[in-house]
Amino acid sequence: MIGNGGESTGFEVGIVVPKKKEWNFSRVRGFHCVDSMVMELEKVGLMVERIQGISDEFIKIAAPVETMGRAAAKLQLKKMTSIGMDLQFEWDEREAFVRQPDGSLFSWCERLSCFHHIIYGIVNKKRSKATMWLDGKEFLWYPNESLLKRMESEGIIKLIFPLHDETNRKHLLRNWAFNWLDFTWQPIDEIYSYFGTKIATYFSFLGMYTRWLFFPASFGLAVHLFDFGSGQIFVLPVFFVFVISWAVFFFQFWKRKNSVLLARWGINDTFDSVREKKDRGKEMFNKIPVGEEKSMLQREEWFGHLLKIRNDAIVVFGIICLQLPFELTYAHLYENTDSYVIKYGLVAVYLLAIQYYTRFGAKVSIMLIKSEKNAGRESSADSLVYKVFGLYFMQTYIGLFYHALQHRNIVTLREVLIQRLIVSQVLENLLENSVPYIKYSYKKYKALRNKRYEKGQIFKLAQLNSRVEKEFLKPSYSASIGAELEDGLFDDFLELALQFGMIMMFACAFPLIFCFTVLNNITEIRVDAFKLLVMFKRPIPRTATTIGAWLNIFQFLIVMSICTNCTLLVCLYDQEGKWKLEPGLAAILIMEHVLLLIKFGFSHFVPEEPAWVKANRVQNVAKAQDLCSKQLLRSISSMKRRRIE
């Protein structure tokens, strides 16, 4: 039970160690390290299950809720209480804390960090070193040394990874991944319980985005199908204004939805950032800084900003000076070549080159980010997203811009758009699932082959019987640009952002594109769900509570699309290329400015947080203050008195 009754967690963490080999059983003195690890794990109150795989042994761990709770208290975990304030967890006062939507006391993310705290907290409590052995290897376990860290550094523990929970996984598969009839509806709360905030936020965003896409899709279809007679000339501008307003509204409402989700999951966003920065703050300040100290802090802050600006400048410079000429050359060559052979050759060379270029860019970005002082992992990840997105932006759109500007021919542009959209979206959906499957199959094949060699049974087809071993062989959900700061969500969001940019920036050229996108996204929801539930190891949950940097990228794309659509309209209505500022052109320019105004003015009208969420939060803080006001005051004044004495 995944903490359902509050009794104990499921077997949610797996440790992979080599299989015990019988022939060197009693040769050495000391303890067999895997055996003693299991003993130690049981001693700290965990439930352990050992499973013999084909080439490795798997140790599955579960924890009674009390063990978990004591670990959480030791970790000084802060949790939402029923008065809405985040307080440090105490096992004895567990009733004060808000339970998860599925009834368990800890969220998946909290459970995992407790597991980690418990298993890495196993140290040698004796005064003397203990001798450990495995497969002829011997090592000493020093006092106060963490056993698991030692075993990891000795190479005995191959991996510690979160396990899928079979009951919940099957339930989700049935209700979510295979439930195509629900279109855009998804069981978000269950996804949150199983995968954590960030992934649930992604799916919630994807669902809402797809739902909202129905509006421009139907408008686009109408524009495509019907002839508006004398009003035809105004159809595209009206569509353009509609689409931009739609996008602005959508993102404002998404922010509201996000804050509602967080309120429902009992996550205090404001205090989340507090938590992250608390430790840094502690070192730096014990009182309000004055004079010399303050100016030092300010200098430090500005130095940080300048560093960030410099890094961004390097990235922009790199993109403009290296990537832009390359992309333009490719687009130009591709356009002006007639031979199909050379064209395919070009595409092959190009695809190879951008693979390397992207990886190189990501590496440089990560290097740059390391020199920045970001206030936590999520902040660094956001910084990376901005930098790498610039690269992808150029890669995806420069060819389209080239087309649009060189040919100034709507029909060619439409063709290219359809090609790109179908190629990028359909292919990606296929690759997303097939690449992990191929990886998994290859690994499985290798494992089985090794086994066969060992046993000498060349012709017997071995089978993987244990579920945990299958999971171990599955690839992990990681980003294509490197696993350091981002996980697989990077690729999923990138896909979404590039799609959004494509449909928005060329909305006027091809209104029907929105229909394709709706179809694609409905598929995307289920395909991504299937991917996460079946194709990958269970991902490590992240603490981020919003879509972070991507929100700003989407906003940027809206502004870009205002500009590009205006250009498109100018091209459409001024086909002779006179570029005169005639009334029509002037009207377009005015429209552009009005739209930009709407874009930036609208946020004043719709608050990002629904009133009831805000009022609730605010009231909670006030209640908490009232509850402990006197107590606090007394301790402050006594602190002061002591200082004076």
Place this chain on the structure above:
Amino acid sequence: MIGNGGESTGFEVGIVVPKKKEWNFSRVRGFHCVDSMVMELEKVGLMVERIQGISDEFIKIAAPVETMGRAAAKLQLKKMTSIGMDLQFEWDEREAFVRQPDGSLFSWCERLSCFHHIIYGIVNKKRSKATMWLDGKEFLWYPNESLLKRMESEGIIKLIFPLHDETNRKHLLRNWAFNWLDFTWQPIDEIYSYFGTKIATYFSFLGMYTRWLFFPASFGLAVHLFDFGSGQIFVLPVFFVFVISWAVFFFQFWKRKNSVLLARWGINDTFDSVREKKDRGKEMFNKIPVGEEKSMLQREEWFGHLLKIRNDAIVVFGIICLQLPFELTYAHLYENTDSYVIKYGLVAVYLLAIQYYTRFGAKVSIMLIKSEKNAGRESSADSLVYKVFGLYFMQTYIGLFYHALQHRNIVTLREVLIQRLIVSQVLENLLENSVPYIKYSYKKYKALRNKRYEKGQIFKLAQLNSRVEKEFLKPSYSASIGAELEDGLFDDFLELALQFGMIMMFACAFPLIFCFTVLNNITEIRVDAFKLLVMFKRPIPRTATTIGAWLNIFQFLIVMSICTNCTLLVCLYDQEGKWKLEPGLAAILIMEHVLLLIKFGFSHFVPEEPAWVKANRVQNVAKAQDLCSKQLLRSISSMKRRRIE
């Protein structure tokens, strides 16, 4: 002493009652109401001083700090404690609270609300009604009725108003209003202690704005004086870009400065809004709303938004349909009239008409705002500012736009700009001080004349000897659009905003204008200081901690100025009126877009709050949570247990 030693406040509140007339002394039974009021005031622990003026009697009130503190505790005032959290004030734990920069326990705003609480809190504690009389008038003071409210409604108390503190006022006059040599420097902390947050924020803003204006002023001077040879054609665009960037930077840095000021004064901005909304929240929510209740709340919220949008639409509609044609007609008539007599007549009619129009607009706006649900007085005031500013914006600039577009002649535009600037700024500075003085003199003359008639001494020149009577006769610091929601700061900020709009929107037409503005603003600082210290009653302090709606208005003016300057540049470089999108024009359009991008992108680079302020605040919250964590948890769980039982 204005709370300096913490011993007692100065005489900071005055009550005006009619002078006792001797001849009806013992005619009636019961108590003389002024005498008994003074007795009651002394009974609740206030210090009272009675001063006989020429036609009225003035009762000055001071309070020992303990009386003040007990009143604050009864008011449930929240104050910043030394751990940085706002907690309810308790007299016994007063050491826990942060002291003001001048060493006193309460700020001026807090003192005034305590005074009000104390004096209006005097009720008839006996079971029976008491009979009161004054000048033959009799009334009954019912049990549990507030004496002062009764006396106000009987018309006996003419006014209760905050008094100037002579020591501090003289000190400020010397160090601030007459201290011209300091240019833009001002003793902001002392201003804060004496006038409260909002006025101190205004002067801090004015000082910083003037200081920053030196940059564009010197650039403008250079543009005006030097000939850049072949580079001359690029001078204006460069100046334009510089000015816009300057403005964007300035406002970002102002936000930082504002948060630093608040940190120094011990004001928790985040909790300020909490405080305001707490009472509303209490009625509405006792738990997280669900289902029907939630949807009702949401409906209510959206209804509020729609109401606001409707009101804004009414105002915009009114401005465009009523004011715009009127202003254009005036501008057109004025332009096309040659006779000076008719011109002067036009100006006179115009000035009269806009007076009425503005007042009418303000009344309509206030009426509209009353139907809105704003979350407190400052929020309503902001809403009023937006609505009324639209009116003034049209009034001030439409003539200039008309000039700029009709003549497309830089020289005429410059002349008009100088005229307007000098007329509006110099005249306003003069009026600001002379109008209150004339009002004061008239009132004084009237009071003395009445006196003389009474005494029958027709030829003796009576003198006002008491300071408090002089203050009573001074006008109060109120807004020209009505005193309901705004005070005199509205006019001061309006002047600043209109000036800012004028210099920014026509920056390219006349770079020298920045020099005039610097000179004007240096004068403005001292003139405004003099006005507040000498010409008016001491203003009632307001709780607002930022410049509020004006910040958004300034930002809007920046965006507007990007557009107008681009138009100006087009006019300058395309004098034949071909309006062709030639390379030059295209370059300007590109520049415009880049600038808009900078405008909206820059806020991502510079955070609005310095890192040390934020870290400090964050750490304070964390510390407070740690301090009372266990205590809180226990009370929450016991609450829950009780509920279950």
